[in-house]
Amino acid sequence: xxxxxxxxxxxxxxxxxxxxxxxxxxxxxxxxxxxxxxxxxxxxxxxxxxxxxxxxxxxxxxxxxxxxxxxxxxxxxxxxxxxxxxxxxxxxxxxxxxxxxxxxxxxxxxxxxxxxxxxxxxxxxxxxxxxxxxxxxxxxxxxxxxxxxxxxxxxxxxxxxxxxxxxxxxxxxxxxxxxxxxxxxxxxxxxxxxxxxxxxxxxxxxxxxxxxxxxxxxxxxxxxxxxxxxxxxxxxxxxxxxx
Amino acid sequence: xxxxxxxxxxxxxxxxxxxxxxxxxxxxxxxxxxxxxxxxxxxxxxxxxxxxxxxxxxxxxxxxxxxxxxxxxxxxxxxxxxxxxxxxxxxxxxxxxxxxxxxxxxxxxxx
Numbered sequence: 282x283x284x285x286x287x288x289x290x291x292x293x294x295x296x297x298x299x300x301x302x303x304x305x306x307x308x309x310x311x312x313x314x315x316x317x318x319x320x321x322x323x324x325x326x327x328x329x330x331x332x333x334x335x336x337x338x339x340x341x342x343x344x345x346x347x348x349x350x351x352x353x354x355x356x357x358x359x360x361x362x363x364x365x366x367x368x369x370x371x372x373x374x375x376x377x378x379x380x381x382x383x384x385x386x387x388x389x390x391x392x393x394x395x396x397x398x399x400x401x402x403x404x405x406x407x408x409x410x411x412x413x414x415x416x417x418x419x420x421x422x423x424x425x426x427x428x429x430x431x432x433x434x435x436x437x438x439x440x441x442x443x444x445x446x447x448x449x450x451x452x453x454x455x456x457x458x459x460x461x462x463x464x465x466x467x468x469x470x471x472x473x474x475x476x477x478x479x480x481x482x483x484x485x486x487x488x489x490x491x492x493x494x495x496x497x498x499x500x501x502x503x504x505x506x507x508x509x510x511x512x513x514x515x516x517x518x519x520x521x522x523x524x
Numbered sequence: 525x526x527x528x529x530x531x532x533x534x535x536x537x538x539x540x541x542x543x544x545x546x547x548x549x550x551x552x553x554x555x556x557x558x559x560x561x562x563x564x565x566x567x568x569x570x571x572x573x574x575x576x577x578x579x580x581x582x583x584x585x586x587x588x589x590x591x592x593x594x595x596x597x598x599x600x601x602x603x604x605x606x607x608x609x610x611x612x613x614x615x616x617x618x619x620x621x622x623x624x625x626x627x628x629x630x631x632x633x634x635x
Contacts, residue, residue, distance in 0.1 A: 353555050378560070386580045408577055410557045438575045
């Protein structure tokens with residue numbers, strides 16, 4: 282089964298407004314994905330919409346958010362249900378600055394329905410980090426029944442390597458992610474024994490499922506992924522070398 | 525101090541030029557949340573955070589000059605946003621501390 286665990290919708294201020302849940306699901310199905318995860322910055326408020334789109338398309342879906350921690354490290358918290366993801370969102374929101382987003386500065390943040398109507402504009406600044414540290418976010422994610430990944434560890438900003446110099450070895454993470462262009466001959470050794478995934482981190486439609494991770498999963502669930510991570514049986518797709 | 529004067533002081537090069545960009549104080553920080561919470565208006569921001577979001581934070585706090593240390597490259601999307609928002613970027617080979625020392629004629633800009 283191929284899956285893309287890191288996709289942004291229009292709710293993320295830096296994502297293209299064309300990233301509606303319905304379009305994302307269509308692209309993922311066309312690309313042959315067996316499952317996807319929606320991971321907007323600091324928020325899972327578009328997961329109910331994509332859950333309905335995925336249900337209609339028969340696509341397996343996980344529901345998550347890309348949490349920017351107090352260390353300003355980007356991390357993925359993934360769940361089996363929208364309720365879990367929204368509970369995580371509430372917890373992250375409570376630890377975020379109370380400043381109001383300026384769409385001109387950071388971008389629009391629409392919460393949408395499955396059929397592309399805008400419900401409201403999220404007012405918080407989703408581009409900013411929260412006050413919770415990696416160990417705290419990890420503990421909350423696991424308490425809610427989720428899995429926790431270090432995002433794009435190869436990137437020079439907002440990654441464990443850029444912010445901390447290494448990957449915390451305290452068991453906070455279930456796996457790590459390398460980005461679409463990361464050279465696996467360099468970054469697999471730097472994963473420090475963690476299971477490695479590759480996902481698109483798509484911010485526009487053409488990037489959805491351009492890279493992926495493959496594993497033999499009995500079902501596309503966090504439990505099955507966690508077992509595959511523990512067994513180190515996830516296989517990242519080849520990196521992109523052309524754009 | 526104008527951006528040009530700051531550039532000279534830190535032995536830097538102007539990566540994004542903005543007419544009339546200037547600073548009345550200095551703030552040093554690499555975490556955007558810290559910069560947003562503490563940097564004072566009209567500061568020169570001494571940082572290694574070469575990311576698009578740094579420009580957004582500068583517009584929020586009213587910072588018109590970034591001093592990017594260790595010759596970090598300016599990504600194209602960051603340069604575009606800086607030009608659009610009127611934030612000058614000076615790139616220097618100096619570290620954050622060395623750059624701050626070179627700008628010691630300016631007071632701390634924090635709140």
